[in-house]
Amino acid sequence: MLDANRLRIATRKSALALWQAEHVKTLLEQFHPHLSVELVPLSTRGDQILDTPLAKIGGKALFVKELEEAMLDGRADLAVHSMKDVPMQFPEGLGLSVILESGAPTDAFVSNDHASLDALPEGARVGTSSLRRGLQVSARRPDLEVLPLRGNVQTRLGKLDAGDFEAIILATTGLQRLQLADRITAELTPEESLPACGQGALGIECRHDDADLITLLAPLDHIPTATRVRAERALNTRLDGGCQVPIGGYAVLENDGDTLWLRGLVGHPDGSVVLRAESRGSASEPESLGIRVAEDLLAQGAGEILAEVYGGADSE
Numbered sequence: 001m002l003d004a005n006r007l008r009i010a011t012r013k014s015a016l017a018l019w020q021a022e023h024v025k026t027l028l029e030q031f032h033p034h035l036s037v038e039l040v041p042l043s044t045r046g047d048q049i050l051d052t053p054l055a056k057i058g059g060k061a062l063f064v065k066e067l068e069e070a071m072l073d074g075r076a077d078l079a080v081h082s083m084k085d086v087p088m089q090f091p092e093g094l095g096l097s098v099i100l101e102s103g104a105p106t107d108a109f110v111s112n113d114h115a116s117l118d119a120l121p122e123g124a125r126v127g128t129s130s131l132r133r134g135l136q137v138s139a140r141r142p143d144l145e146v147l148p149l150r151g152n153v154q155t156r157l158g159k160l161d162a163g164d165f166e167a168i169i170l171a172t173t174g175l176q177r178l179q180l181a182d183r184i185t186a187e188l189t190p191e192e193s194l195p196a197c198g199q200g201a202l203g204i205e206c207r208h209d210d211a212d213l214i215t216l217l218a219p220l221d222h223i224p225t226a227t228r229v230r231a232e233r234a235l236n237t238r239l240d241g242g243c244q245v246p247i248g249g250y251a252v253l254e255n256d257g258d259t260l261w262l263r264g265l266v267g268h269p270d271g272s273v274v275l276r277a278e279s280r281g282s283a284s285e286p287e288s289l290g291i292r293v294a295e296d297l298l299a300q301g302a303g304e305i306l307a308e309v310y311g312g313a314d315s316e
């Protein structure tokens, strides 16, 4: 932190990224009225390459590299990330300092003509580039045609409205944050679409050695969300999951926050195999619960499915 009264948030320029950065700015200025927080909008390589499947261009790290460089060379103090997009490893000197209270963790079914996934006509086209979403759609409705859909939230809705698809699947919270909740036709239950690890939650990345900044960020930390996300990320890490993977992980707190219930899923991208595991454990040890559920999935053959997806250039 160069200046005790001024903080700079590195952010991508998409509407969702800007909303998230503004949200953190508002919270920080509420907790610390003397602070002035500004946004530093940056273009990332990921934003510039829109037509190639993410798995082929090196995954979601492409969306954070420029932000991380800005923090490392002192052009910015912090960056706000959707926890489901944050890689497990951080560059030397950077780390996750806090996890904010989660929005809705679910996926949303969005269609202009059809009320639900089950109500789609045979052969209908469903847009999503998420292997996790696609495989769950295909497993439930093998007759549907799951097609790639990339771009920011508005671009994806535009392609639906243009008639490219009968329905698309998006994150509920992304639509809510952009004041587009009225586009949600039906919120998918975790049984219909198990969310991604960390979905709905925001995290803040900054330099490890920036002790003053870490003190300022502390009031934004939300322990129940952090607990949930730690279990989900431990599951993902034990499965050796990168970002673009056919893995779901979703934990909820029970018993006044004493117990965590974690459900995990790994599937073949075409939906022909779906492995599920779940377990409950102490909320004081989220990582061991995540590892346990991951090992249950591995015992069922998750490793073979994931090796095929990572190794197979023709998986997308």
Ligand SMILES: NCc1[nH]cc(CCC(=O)O)c1CC(=O)O
Residues within 6 Å of the ligand: 082, 083, 084, 085, 153, 169, 170, 171, 173, 174, 198, 199, 200, 201, 202
């Ligand atoms: N993949 C892009 C992305 N990253 C985070 C969100 C939504 C916000 C969140 O889940 O925290 C979205 C949009 C989407 O998946 O529809």
